[in-house]
Amino acid sequence: MKIENNRIDELNHLELKAHRRKFDFVAEDIAALEDVMTKLAAFNVAIPSWALGTGGTRFGRFSGTGEPRSLEEKIEDVGIIHALNKSSNSISLHIPWDIPGDAANIKALASEHGLHFDAVNSNTFQDQKDQNLSYKFGSLHHVDKAVRKQAVEHNIEVIKYGDELGSKALSVWLADGSNFPGQLNFRHAFENTLESLREIYDALPADWKVWVEYKPYEPNFYSTTIGDWGQAYLLSTALGPKAQTLVDLGHHLQGANIEQIVSLLLMKDNLAGFHFNDSKYSDDDLTVGSINPYQLFLIFNELVEGMDSKGMDHATSIGWMIDASHNIKDPIEDLIQSVQAIKIAYSQALLVDKQALLTAQLNNDVVHAQEILQHAYRTDVRPLIAEASFRIGGALDPLKAYRSLGVRENLIRERGSRSVARGL
Numbered sequence: 546m547k548i549e550n551n552r553i554d555e556l557n558h559l560e561l562k563a564h565r566r567k568f569d570f571v572a573e574d575i576a577a578l579e580d581v582m583t584k585l586a587a588f589n590v591a592i593p594s595w596a597l598g599t600g601g602t603r604f605g606r607f608s609g610t611g612e613p614r615s616l617e618e619k620i621e622d623v624g625i626i627h628a629l630n631k632s633s634n635s636i637s638l639h640i641p642w643d644i645p646g647d648a649a650n651i652k653a654l655a656s657e658h659g660l661h662f663d664a665v666n667s668n669t670f671q672d673q674k675d676q677n678l679s680y681k682f683g684s685l686h687h688v689d690k691a692v693r694k695q696a697v698e699h700n701i702e703v704i705k706y707g708d709e710l711g712s713k714a715l716s717v718w719l720a721d722g723s724n725f726p727g728q729l730n731f732r733h734a735f736e737n738t739l740e741s742l743r744e745i746y747d748a749l750p751a752d753w754k755v756w757v758e759y760k761p762y763e764p765n766f767y768s769t770t771i772g773d774w775g776q777a778y779l780l781s782t783a784l785g786p787k788a789q790t791l792v793d794l795g796h797h798l799q800g801a802n803i804e805q806i807v808s809l810l811l812m813k814d815n816l817a818g819f820h821f822n823d824s825k826y827s828d829d830d831l832t833v834g835s836i837n838p839y840q841l842f843l844i845f846n847e848l849v850e851g852m853d854s855k856g857m858d859h860a861t862s863i864g865w866m867i868d869a870s871h872n873i874k875d876p877i878e879d880l881i882q883s884v885q886a887i888k889i890a891y892s893q894a895l896l897v898d899k900q901a902l903l904t905a906q907l908n909n910d911v912v913h914a915q916e917i918l919q920h921a922y923r924t925d926v927r928p929l930i931a932e933a934s935f936r937i938g939g940a941l942d943p944l945k946a947y948r949s950l951g952v953r954e955n956l957i958r959e960r961g962s963r964s965v966a967r968g969l
């Protein structure tokens with residue numbers, strides 16, 4: 546299914562008068578309005594191929610209906626999201642769940658939908674059918690060199706698939722760790738991981754990067770071999786300039802100050818990318834902005850400040866991606882909500898009066914500093930996002946348009962109500 550532009554135009558027409566009123570109201574107070582609009586229009590967030598089907602928990606999975614049955618249909622779904630919000634112009638593939646059979650055709654299909662391929666993701670956290678050696682006790686950190694070699698070769702194969710599609714980065718998340726004290730020699734595990742990553746690093750094409758993702762626990766519950774940003778930083782700096790740290794919002798212990806982590810990684814030119822989600826407890830993978838939108842805003846405030854201090858392009862110098870999985874929502878609706886929440890936090894961060902904030906900080910004016918941040922956070926920026934999307938052909942209200950156009954009903958007609966997407 547492909548959404549025709551004139552359908553979106555028709556829906557926008559119905560909303561336009563009310564939209565104008567709201568937009569003019571908020572726009573009046575924004576000094577650098579056109580700069581904000583340009584940045585918003587350029588901002589895109591990659592959609593992961595595994596988020597298009599209903600996710601599961603370790604207790605079960607309740608499949609949705611009309612789920613994509615193939616990589617082609619997943620691309621179609623991302624095309625639908627992008628047609629509506631004009632902010633999801635790439636897809637991030639997970640290998641081996643989504644091995645592109647015919648790379649040229651897959652690339653052509655994606656480009657028909659205005660999409661390209663973001664980072665490719667390897668998988669050594671589960672055993673695949675016909676795999677020689679098991680990852681039960683880890684992959685890149687394994688005590689057995691033969692297992693490490695198998696995992697290295699898998700990652701190099703993922704790079705090959707990505708290269709054929711025009712991806713420019715390999716994202717590595719390891720489940721490697723230990724469940725019990727004494728199970729693992731931490732230093733050996735770290736050194737083995739570094740040695741394995743070096744082999745992968747050496748196989749990267751010249752213009753590629755490897756993104757090292759960390760996570761404090763789960764599936765292992767005593768230690769994780771790349772457990773926090775310090776360990777990811779140690780590994781990536783030991784590897785070289787093509788390696789950087791990837792921050793997943795759900796991969797922190799409760800109460801961690803993620804905005805501070807982001808600020809310092811940016812300072813050290815070590816922030817590769819971002820996996821967005823939200824959580825109440827840990828890696829809950831809930832819809833972005835559904836639990837703690839203020840934290841998301843504070844993170845974006847540091848991102849914008851840090852990128853500006855280095856003259857970085859907001860849209861392209863960091864890999865923005867959603868990494869979520871949902872058990873009860875329509876995945877496309879969830880992703881539309883997530884991208885909107887990201888754009889809300891981003892535009893609020895753009896509204897922060899950076900000069901005034903710096904002055905307040907230099908004067909230790911704590912009250913005023915808080916006021917400056919919260920003034921931006923409490924601005925209803927939704928009309929700005931609607932306007933930015935509208936100007937480039939998107940829907941004023943992507944979620945409402947998705948429902949009005951009966952997209953899911955169409956997909957169920959095409960794919961059936963029992964279709965299940967490949968993934969966890």
Ligand SMILES: [Mn+2]
Pocket residue numbers: 718758793820868
């Ligand atoms: Mn992640």
